[in-house]
Amino acid sequence: MIKRLVSTILLLVGVHAHASERPNVIIMLADDLGWADVGYRGGDIDTPSLDRLASEGVELGRFYTTPICSPTRAALMTGRNPIRLGIAYAVIMPWSNNGVHPDERFLPEAFLDAGYQTAMVGKWHLGHAQQTYHPNERGFEHFYGHLHTEVGYFPPFANQGGKDFQRNGVSIEDDGYETDLIAREASRYIRERDPARPFFLYMPFLAPHTPLEAPPELIEKYKDIETDLPPARSYYTDGTRRTSALMMRESARPLYAAVVDAMDQAIGQVLDTLDAEGIAKNTLVLFFSDNGGAAYSVGGANNAPLRGGKGETFEGGIRVVATMRWPERIASGGRMDEIMTVMDVFPTLMEAADIEAGEHFPWDGSSLWPAIETGASAPRSDDVFFVSETPIYGQFNFTVFDEEWKLVQEVEQDQLTVSITNHLFRIADDPNEYHNLAAEHPDIVQAYADRVRHWRALHPIQGTRSALVPPPGWRAPKDWATYPQAIEDLQPDAAFGMPPSTVIKHLLDMQHGERGRLVYDCETRWYLAGLCTKN
DSSP states (O other): OHHHHHHHHHHHHHHHHHHHHSOEEEEEEESSOOTTOSGGGTOSSOOHHHHHHHHHSEEEEEEEOOSSHHHHHHHHHHSSOHHHHTOSSSOOOTTOOOOOOTTSOOHHHHHHHTTOEEEEEEEOOSOOSBGGGSGGGTTOSEEEEESSSOOOSSTTOEETTEEOOEETTEEOOOOSOHHHHHHHHHHHHHHTSOTTSOEEEEEEOOTTOSSOOOOHHHHHHTTTSOOOOOOOOOHHHHHHHHHHHHTTOOOSHHHHHHHHHHHHHHHHHHHHHHHHHTOSTTEEEEEEESSSOOOSTTTOOOOTTSOOOTTSOSHHHHEEOEEEEOTTTSOTTEEEEEEEEGGGHHHHHHHHHTOOOOSOSOOSOOOOHHHHHHOOOOOOOSOEEEEEOOSSTTEEEEEEEOSSEEEEEEEEEOSSOEEEEEEEEETTTOTTOOOOOTTTOHHHHHHHHHHHHHHHTTSBTTSOOOOOSOSTTOOOOSBGGGOSBOGGGSOSSOOOOSOSSHHHHHHHHHHHGGGOBSSTTEEEEEEETTEEEEO
16 A cells, blocks of 8 residues: 555656656637737738748648637547537527536646646636536636637626626636636746646637727727728628628727737736746647637628628638747748648647646547647648538538648528539649639549538537527526526436437447437448447
8 A cells, every 4th residue: 555655756756857847738728819010921810920920930831710709618628520529500509508527638628637727718608507517627727717708808798698607617707808807817837836847728719709898099080991802702792791791880900900909908917928938948829719700790800801701601601810929949930731630730739838638538639749849841641521501501611621632611591402613723722712613523522522421421410500699588697697406406418319228329420321320420431230430
């Protein structure tokens, strides 16, 4: 017994000593930032902090996310494509019971087990109905922020009329502009950390998501900014702009610019805190947007020359602003143009920080750290898939792409008919998607469309779908901090469902074919005696 105790103590001491040499890690996540809305890309919004990150680190020139919010966050936390998680087609709404399966390994859990301090400051949007989905149960020792999106930038920070601002499960009354509060809390956390241990800090901003609000001085600063933006070359996005102009509504661009400026100032405050604490050199800072800019009329973003925007699978909806800085290991002023996706972040950070991820479901991403650090070539051998069904139910935007080809499918699903519009691009040669080659290469369209169809079959049938309104009669709580069902009031295991036995459940899953999954993390094409083999 004494020998085992001594061994355990020595192991813990070793982990602590190794952890003290590892980098601090900060992930800053913007919400709906446009491709062309940063200074280092020639944008007309002041973003000196983001420009600094780009100049002092490496620009990730082909970084891809999902077209919408919750799926990107789910992919970031798990390293897995959100189609497998049941959070792909749409975001988690306030009236949803969805969340990421508790059996999935989350990024902060890996850091926590490696001896890191872990904190999240900002917007969660990955489940709120049960405590099992709460940030404090997913590896974050400290959580300050909001369970939902669209809580506003000024008090009372409410969603559907219910207050949504908390610290570790307890509602708070902090007053001020939300973006400033996020920066203040993040800076406080850094200053008051245990200096003997590294930290992992996740900072998902609300900004610049709608509904747009900003301090008066910033609104004044951008009142005369250019509002005649380049077309998105997307039917729906450009259509909203035309409709807004016909109705003589004011452009959202000035207010959007003010919100972006405020976010950049908040980022600058945190970077200054790192400098003041003398830890900037050994802190890895990753910044990216959760999806392309909201280029539709009320969004105000600009993704040009990329095509499309948020909710779409053209490049403007999924290729996003991204930079990484780590002065001790990454040379300044670089650019990596290898394809990197949000699913690659988890494995990349594990290799960069020399951390074992622990037991997890198979990742859909892989480490790009050698390419980031040394510029080594990292050609991608696997396909990349994304989808959105937001905002209209039954209106899908799919994509699959690799190093050479990209297929975009716009699918309209009505009660009795389905219409499909295919766009095929040689994406390496035509990154702005001007030349649709679908008519010239029907065989390639068919082959890539088949890949999309098989990929869709991974989706759990009770996963998210576009649902802009709640179930009839549903009511929101007065305080969202009280909403998650306590763990002690829940069964110890995930619910089994209606099938009376495991065998019948697997048989029913098999009968669903490509319609979706009843059995979690199950591949339809690997059945043996009615039971599926895990991927």
